[in-house]
Amino acid sequence: MxxxxxxxxxxxxxxxxxxxxxxxxxxxxxxxxxxxxxxxxxxxxxxxxxxxxxxxxxxxxxxxxxxxxxxxxxxxxxxxxxxxxxxxxxxxxxxxxxxxxxxxxxxxxxxxxxxxxxxxxxxxxxxxxxxxxPKKPSYPIPDEIKDRVFFELPKELPEKEKVLIVGGGNTAAELACILSGRCDVYLSYRRKGFFRINEENLKELEKRKDQITFFLGTDIKALEPEKDAVRVIFQDGRRETFSKIFYCLGGxxxxxxxxxxxxxxxxxxxxxxxxxxxxxxxxxxxxxxxxxxxxxxxxxxxxxxxxxxxxxxxxxxxxxxx
Ligand SMILES: Cc1cc2nc3c(=O)[nH]c(=O)nc-3n(C[C@H](O)[C@H](O)[C@H](O)COP(=O)(O)OP(=O)(O)OC[C@H]3O[C@@H](n4cnc5c(N)ncnc54)[C@H](O)[C@@H]3O)c2cc1C
Known part of the structure; x- marks a missing residue:
């Protein structure tokens, strides 16, 4: 320092x-x-x-x-x-x-x-x-789900919800750690491994590997509204529903x-x-x-x-x- x-x-x-x-x-x-x-x-x-x-x-x-x-x-x-x-x-x-x-x-x-x-x-x-x-994805975010999709951290963090965090940097890792234990946390990153995360955060992720579901090498194709939720369609055809999505893409x-x-x-x-x-x-x-x-x-x-x-x-x- x-x-x-x-x-x-x-x-x-x-x-x-x-x-x-x-x-x-x-x-x-x-x-x-x-x-x-x-x-x-x-x-x-x-x-x-x-x-x-x-x-x-x-x-x-x-x-x-x-x-x-x-x-x-x-x-x-x-x-x-x-x-x-x-x-x-x-x-x-x-x-x-x-x-x-x-x-x-x-x-x-x-x-x-x-x-x-x-x-x-x-x-x-x-x-x-x-x-x-804040950086945003290239695909559109439908109006019906705008209040469930975040590009910066909201003042109040979710509790007991199924959430998806998108990104492979330190912000994504830190948010995943903060939310693990209080939410059902999924972390989606388009690369197969993390290379931008510092050592401390990598260790924290490792400690919580049973509490976080990692979707590595996955890219999102589109988001669709579902009742009180967001349906995420991945490039490989997989579909999964979350109550909130947090994009941590920088900015x-x-x-x-x-x-x-x-x-x-x-x-x-x-x-x-x-x-x-x-x-x-x-x-x-x-x-x-x-x-x-x-x-x-x-x-x-x-x-x-x-x-x-x-x-x-x-x-x-x-x-x-x-
Ligand atoms: C298209 C366009 C044309 C313009 N033409 C003119 C002109 O002809 N004449 C004129 O006088 N003014 C012009 N301006 C305005 C001028 O560019 C700005 O007033 C000037 O650049 C402001 O300088 P700044 O240092 O405050 O901010 P910036 O020039 O925006 O510099 C900020 C720097 O901080 C960095 N930074 C941001 N966040 C962080 C962070 N968290 N940590 C570390 N670094 C960070 C950025 O990468 C950037 O390098 C124009 C602006 C635009 C957009």
């Missing part, structure tokens, strides 16, 4: 700018955790090739206030610019690390990826943008992601102060996730403002050794 002064979640424009601002202020013990395999994954994914990246985006005509800036240029040139920031400021980024939990331990926050504690830090800056959403809505961490909302936006600090002391939100309508320059500027605040308010923690 890394021991950091500041952990940044998300390597988009906001997260990279926060790291640049911290490094400029000589705060070295920092790192970014990024869920995809490259920085600026939203821009790579959603901007068409050669797209013009405008400084004046949707009427948000603002000037750069901090170290990071850009001029209207192509997507490719913009990505090169961010790459230069990362290299020039020697920013440490841990890729393929999706943060989905935050726990307070005395003075620190522990950042978790599944059940793995990946870092502990005094200060957390969340810069995850708004474009994440989350920004709100669910923040609420799971304990961040409060007010009028459909995260309840943060003018510097981005949330109800969780020393947990800051910057970039798109902090506002109704963002832009790249807004992301850069919010990183500048937040880092300035962090340095003014929490300087002693930033230089304090572990």
């Amino acid at each position: 890394k021991k950091l002064a500041v952990s940044i979640v998300g390597a988009g424009p906001a997260g990279v700018a926060a790291a640049v601002e911290l490094k400029t202020a000589k705060i070295e013990n920092i790192a970014i955790f990024e869920k995809s395999s490259n920085f600026c994954s939203t821009i790579r994914r959603l901007y068409p090739e050669g797209k013009r990246v405008d400084t004046n985006y949707k009427g948000l005509n603002i000037a750069a206030e901090g170290v990071c800036f850009f001029e209207t240029e192509t997507k490719e040139k913009f990505l090169e610019r961010i790459e230069r920031y990362i290299k020039d400021y020697k920013i440490k980024i841990f890729y393929n690390t999706e943060i989905n939990g935050l726990e307070r331990l005395q003075q620190h926050y522990i950042l978790k990826a599944g059940t793995n504690a990946v870092a502990q830090s005094y200060i957390v800056v969340i810069a995850t943008g708004v474009f994440d959403k 989350s809505t920004p709100r669910n992601f923040l609420e799971k961490m304990g961040i409060k909302f007010k009028d459909s936006l995260p309840d943060i102060d003018e510097f981005g600090e949330s109800n969780l002391e020393r947990v800051f939100l910057i970039g798109d996730i902090a506002v109704k309508r963002g832009s790249i320059l807004y992301a850069f500027n919010s990183a500048h403002k937040t880092v300035k605040r962090i340095i003014d308010k929490y300087h002693s923690l930033l230089i304090s050794p572990y």
Whole structure:
């Protein structure tokens, strides 16, 4: 587990700018955790090739206030610019690390990826943008069963029901373990074996192998409504009925992601102060996730403002050794 002064979640424009601002202020013990395999994954994914990246985006005509800036240029040139920031400021980024939990331990926050504690830090800056959403299957979900099919964990877990969990990652494994013993649990995964689950979760699954029915190497073809239940039709022709289905295919809505961490909302936006600090002391939100309508320059500027605040308010923690 890394021991950091500041952990940044998300390597988009906001997260990279926060790291640049911290490094400029000589705060070295920092790192970014990024869920995809490259920085600026939203821009790579959603901007068409050669797209013009405008400084004046949707009427948000603002000037750069901090170290990071850009001029209207192509997507490719913009990505090169961010790459230069990362290299020039020697920013440490841990890729393929999706943060989905935050726990307070005395003075620190522990950042978790599944059940793995990946870092502990005094200060957390969340810069995850708004474009994440739960992944859904390609086949349709009939309206009649929409209240029985879940893509994120509901607030109340089922009790004494026959449930199907779909997925082969840590979220699927953890949910299967949580529900085993209280429900009749089935776990369906399209591959013949698990390869994305961490060792701890594999051991937990092994312990419960008599309480969970594994459908490995199975793919679902369709879902159909049945009276007070969902009929699942598998590719191999098998049919089985469940009262609820939980898809654990990755991703989350920004709100669910923040609420799971304990961040409060007010009028459909995260309840943060003018510097981005949330109800969780020393947990800051910057970039798109902090506002109704963002832009790249807004992301850069919010990183500048937040880092300035962090340095003014929490300087002693930033230089304090572990
Ligand atoms: C099609 C399109 C065109 C646009 N054009 C412009 C334009 O011309 N000019 C402009 O100024 N703005 C434009 N925008 C808006 C701009 O892209 C956003 O305002 C900007 O990207 C916000 O930066 P961000 O860092 O807050 O979030 P993002 O760019 O969304 O970056 C968030 C990063 O966090 C990562 N992440 C998410 N969840 C996790 C997690 N749980 N753990 C670890 N990492 C995580 C993501 O993979 C991503 O890399 C456009 C947006 C779209 C969709």
